[in-house]
Amino acid sequence: MKHFAAPNDTAARRLALDVAVMTDTVARAHQALASHPLPRPDEVALLTHLLSGHVRLLLEDVLPRLRAMDHGTTRWDQHKADYDAAHHALEAGPTHGLGAATIRLRDLTRGCERLLEILAAAGPEPGRAHRR
Numbered sequence: 001m002k003h004f005a006a007p008n009d010t011a012a013r014r015l016a017l018d019v020a021v022m023t024d025t026v027a028r029a030h031q032a033l034a035s036h037p038l039p040r041p042d043e044v045a046l047l048t049h050l051l052s053g054h055v056r057l058l059l060e061d062v063l064p065r066l067r068a069m070d071h072g073t074t075r076w077d078q079h080k081a082d083y084d085a086a087h088h089a090l091e092a093g094p095t096h097g098l099g100a101a102t103i104r105l106r107d108l109t110r111g112c113e114r115l116l117e118i119l120a121a122a123g124p125e126p127g128r129a130h131r132r
Helices: 019-032 041-068 075-092 098-122
Strands: none
Touching: 019 041, 019 098, 041 075, 041 098, 075 098
16 A cells, blocks of 8 residues: 655644545546436535545645646646646535536546546655655
């Protein structure tokens, strides 16, 4: 199981980011999103809540890695676009109706997935070692 150190020393951030739990949540969201015609409202609410927390933590952990990258490269541009899309999905806030909530769940799922990919590609935060 991979763990990446959280950037702050606050009580909420002392816990390592548990990539396995986040990956499991993403997999659960993909299953829910594959439901026809739409996932159950309680499932959408729970997964949206979990993914919002994951994305919030990941945004904070990915940002120093983005800042340390060579800006203007294709890789940086893609990672920055993914970061911005995840941030936008998080800031979108609550929605009305199951269709709109499902779209927000899809966006948060995609954002969490991309942030996890950036985290894995970038390695430990500059100046910090990651724990396994």
